[in-house]
Amino acid sequence: MGTLGELERTVMDAIWDAATPVSAYDVKDQLDADGRALAVTTLLTVLSRLEKKGFVASDRSARPHRYTAIASRADHVAELMHSVLGDAGDRTAVLERFVGGVSPEDAAVLRQLLSGAA
Template sequence: MPTTLGTLERSVMDLLWSTDESRTVYELRDLLPDPAPAPTTLLTVLARLEKKGFVAAERSARPHRYRPVASRAEHMAELMHDVLVDSGDRRAVLERFVGGVSADDAATLRRLLDGTG
């Protein structure tokens, strides 16, 4: 099965999110399903994820260890905030089927956000 960098980014994040431990590129390679990508490919993916702000690298260790910057639930909350809150400056970003919640409608927002992630 051809693996694009995008789907590989997803698999790597899923692995990093699934544990509290930081991982080396070799540990990640061993945890990924076959055919496992080459370590250089994984390093490219990790560099991209670091640039996007999802992954932090511990460069004091050899080999470098990688851990997620925030939990999956925290990123999910960021995404749902985009979707649910009708703050003026973000209104043109996406088009909802039914309008969102105004930023001061805190009770509705909390109800909608509960159970996400």
């Protein structure tokens, strides 16, 4: 996977929020409800790009085609975090700033995860 543009992220959010595979029409309905009216042709183009980037898989046996996320939102965010950390010249400084900026609750979760207790 890679990075997402703003419109791609909006479409992925709609897919991640869906309980079942979605069509471009389903995504359109969701975005219309959120005040972001887009043409179905635009959404089909975005979905095609997302499929080429490895974010979604399509079921072409169904009409209209249905799309599902290949990875979860959490997987995507974790990959972004690893990518940013991997690009850092001083990983320790980046980790210090990250840990210094998290809430006490998130710090507790990090401690549990790092200790293997979670």
